Amino acid sequence: MRGLQLRLEGRILRRAFARRPDMRWPLPPELAATLTGARVTSFRRRAKYILMRLDSGWSVLIHLGMSGRMLVEPVGRNEITLHEHIELETDDGWRVGFVDPRRFGSVDLIETAREDQHKLLAGLGPEPLDDAFSVAVLDAALAGKKTPIKAALLDQKIVAGLGNIYVCEALYRAGISPVRHAHTVPGVRSKRLLPAIKQTLTEAIAAGGSSLRDYVQTNGELGYFQHAWKVYGREGEPCPTCQSDDSCDGVRRIVQSGRSTFYCARNQR
DNA sequence: CAAGAATCCTGTCAGC
DNA sequence: TGCTGACAGGATTCTT
Numbered sequence A: 001m002r003g004l005q006l007r008l009e010g011r012i013l014r015r016a017f018a019r020r021p022d023m024r025w026p027l028p029p030e031l032a033a034t035l036t037g038a039r040v041t042s043f044r045r046r047a048k049y050i051l052m053r054l055d056s057g058w059s060v061l062i063h064l065g066m067s068g069r070m071l072v073e074p075v076g077r078n079e080i081t082l083h084e085h086i087e088l089e090t091d092d093g094w095r096v097g098f099v100d101p102r103r104f105g106s107v108d109l110i111e112t113a114r115e116d117q118h119k120l121l122a123g124l125g126p127e128p129l130d131d132a133f134s135v136a137v138l139d140a141a142l143a144g145k146k147t148p149i150k151a152a153l154l155d156q157k158i159v160a161g162l163g164n165i166y167v168c169e170a171l172y173r174a175g176i177s178p179v180r181h182a183h184t185v186p187g188v189r190s191k192r193l194l195p196a197i198k199q200t201l202t203e204a205i206a207a208g209g210s211s212l213r214d215y216v217q218t219n220g221e222l223g224y225f226q227h228a229w230k231v232y233g234r235e236g237e238p239c240p241t242c243q244s245d246d247s248c249d250g251v252r253r254i255v256q257s258g259r260s261t262f263y264c265a266r267n268q269r
Numbered sequence B: 001c002a003a004g005a006a007t008c009c010t011g012t013c014a015g016c
Numbered sequence C: 001t002g003c004t005g006a007c008a009g010g011a012t013t014c015t016t
Helices: A002-008 A031-035 A112-117 A135-142 A149-154 A164-174 A188-206
Strands: A013-018 A040-046 A049-054 A058-063 A069-074 A084-090 A094-099 A106-111 A251-256 A259-264
Touching: A002 A040, A002 A049, A002 A069, A002 A084, A002 A094, A013 A031, A031 A058, A031 A106, A040 A112, A049 A112, A058 A112, A106 A112, A135 A149, A135 A188, A149 A164, A164 A188, A164 A259
Parallel strands: none
Antiparallel strands: A013 A084, A040 A049, A049 A058, A058 A106, A069 A094, A084 A094, A251 A259
């Protein structure tokens, strides 16, 4: 969002083009017409959604899905990148491309005044970095949940914005087993979990995110938080806390609700 | 109702 | 070299 904001905020969109409409959901047919000629007034992020406000009273709701990324580059001599489904051009010579090979990403329009009532935003839980996301709030959300804490933290209704990597990393930092029932976390464990979530996300954002496969920032640079991963993608490696301790088997990989979980069975209980 | 599985789609990589 | 299967930053929708 910040990368888009840098080049788009305050600019008029001179040209907008939707190359194919079949993303996660069909693009609104009026998308290109709504964007063309509009001035971009501000940006906002909610959970994993980007909201781009236009002076016409419309907001553009964007989700990058698994493989989506935004290219931001000067206009001219740029070939269309493969899987570049949406293209924008500003009045001061910048070009934005929404590239998304798997097309799990989505774009929709919503009146700015009704943003939070959009179907995709209405049920979301608290922002993890807000002060309103407290131990008490987390405990209340986990109460009575028999599902594994890993699945609960991926549930955007409980807390909005954590993905697979950061859930694994936050649970490791908090020393909590991913298979533990969510309702048994409130207490000493949630008091560790809450700061672990906030610290993990804060550090990852400062590092420009995690680059796995094809993710890049809008300036084309890789994020570098992947170098700070303690357990994610490290199956078989010694856990950084246990190191050479014989009673530690190192980082394990298991599958929970169809997603990989990485953890250390000795440190996380 | 809650929880887990299936689903959308393309690309990459390991193994044979 | 080429084929097959597993797996990948997500989250809705379907099934149990």
